[in-house]
Amino acid sequence: MANSPSHNSDAPAWVQNDALKTWVAEVAALTKPAKVHWCDGSVDEKNRLTEDAVAAGVLIPLNPKKRPGSYLHRSNPNDVARVEQLTFICTPTRDEAGPTNNWMAPDEAYSKLRKHLDGGMKGRTMYVVPYVMGPLGSPFSKIGIEITDSVYVVLNMRIMTRMGRAALDMLGAAPDFNRGLHAVLDCNPERRWICHFPQDNTIWSVGSGYGGNALLGKKCLALRLGSYYAVRENWLAEHMLILGVESPEGQKTYVAAAFPSACGKTNFAMLIPPRRFAGWKVFTVGDDIAWMRVGSDGRLWAINPEAGYFGVAPGTSTKSNPSAMKTIERDTIFTNVALTPDKDVWWEGIDGEMPEGTLDWQGRPYVKGSAEKAAHPNSRFTAPMANNPVLSRHADDPEGVPISAIIFGGRRATTIPLVLQSFNWTHGVYLGATMGSETTAAAAGKTGVVRRDPMAMLPFCGYNMGNYFAHWLKMRGQIPLPPKIFMVNWFRKGADASFLWPGYGENMRVLKWIVDRALGHTGGQETLVGWVPREGDLDLSGMDISSEKFRAATAIDLDEWKSELAGQQEFFDKIGPTMPAALKLQREMLIAAIDAARAK
Ligand code: GTP
């Protein structure tokens, strides 16, 4: 009976967890689906669900000769990115969520969403998706169950997480799994809310089927709730890629880097060193999220909680990111890219011209010369990390990898130089906390506006931002051998509005200096704002950049810094009473130092 809690008996024999069965029965009684499907994660199940999705028009099969096992999904055109203004932290008090988050009282949020969830899955299949964030068997890992009425979400979760029976085997009889409830409803922006209940380890998301709004393990669990647990349990949940650099001598160094959404994490994590760096290799551990804990050796150890990549398509080519192009050759779900007549994918920046007869991301014939893009600027690929030719051997390691350097980097046309090393941990936290970046298509709203995006966590910190800064400062005392902290900017522009630094693989030159500095192998020059490479420290040989451009990319202009520091005041004021004094002092000291230097 679809309308009664008798769904309890629908659970297959391999589902033994009573708390789970009870919860699923309660949700089914509320949402009243026609059918409940428990996901076991098998290949057979994937094939059946894919067939269903194709039959329903949710997935369009791509050319099996060109993209075996791959599909295109076109989302509702009103649902193409995260919606920050509809994302809420639902803590008992507003102060816990803090001034940078939208807040709703838990009771209010539950009752508001419950109204829409009541009968919200009528006539539809309700999927129960057990998943693990983190390697199976790792003490770092967390188990979630996402209930969803979207087969597209199920198939994405199967790529992005360790999904299926393995998660329930790991959970055993424990009742403390994350409870995620997701329903697309009629995909109406007027009925779209993404609500987090940290005290209840619960996420309710309605009205969107897209990315971080709907794949609840990713931004909702791994970052917003993750950060909330991390501050209580003395670890860090961060919007960071993790990569390993191997020198020709075989020395391996691991680095974690926080860049805001659509600011280069996937690309940096898969970097192919230029010819000049023969013998150097970069391996991907993760491309979006890092969970980091202090190890028994006193170092900071990181795992990637995800198992796949939900990567930005536009700009991806064999020139910019050959490893990503290999990764998406097969078994990939593409969302909102353009479709060529021979059923392959196309987007702005991919290799080659757009073929005649290409359909745009909404399925309309593309009119060449049109002001609109053929692929949506936030179009994405979902691909298993196992496809990545430069996947680190440690990507699935329950222990993770030891981090020697942390990098913060925004998208800034001015002010921020190519690379900067902080003087110490506190100064590094200040650099991260005051990071600015231009907004991108990864979130709904205007793009290209500079905003403060501390540690690339503005949309993902699940509690009061001032307390988050305090947590970062406090972590220094917990890490006997802390990583060194750096800041980079691949996006500085010249007077002609073009990028000064070629980026992508050439970022290896900067990464090498960072690794050398972190290991104490090379010098640097002290400036008022941090350490920078001395003339000649960055190996530029075999590279196409004029010395004027390089100088402009690395320049520290004290006038620009003066206005940067003025801009930080507004943000500090917004954080208010929880803003740590240590960070305010960093800013004041820098203002004083710049004033003194300019006074002559
Ligand atoms: P999310 O998945 O949204 O968190 O994004 P991300 O941080 O992983 O960004 P990604 O690597 O997908 O890059 C986003 C956009 O920036 C793409 O269009 C890239 O082509 C572009 N990009 C990445 N690295 C560089 C770089 O070094 N220089 C320049 N100019 N552009 C870059």
Ligand code: SPV
């Ligand atoms: C981001 O916006 O940072 C992403 C894409 O990685 S989403 O999963 O939609 O959050």
Ligand code: MN
């Ligand atoms: Mn991201």
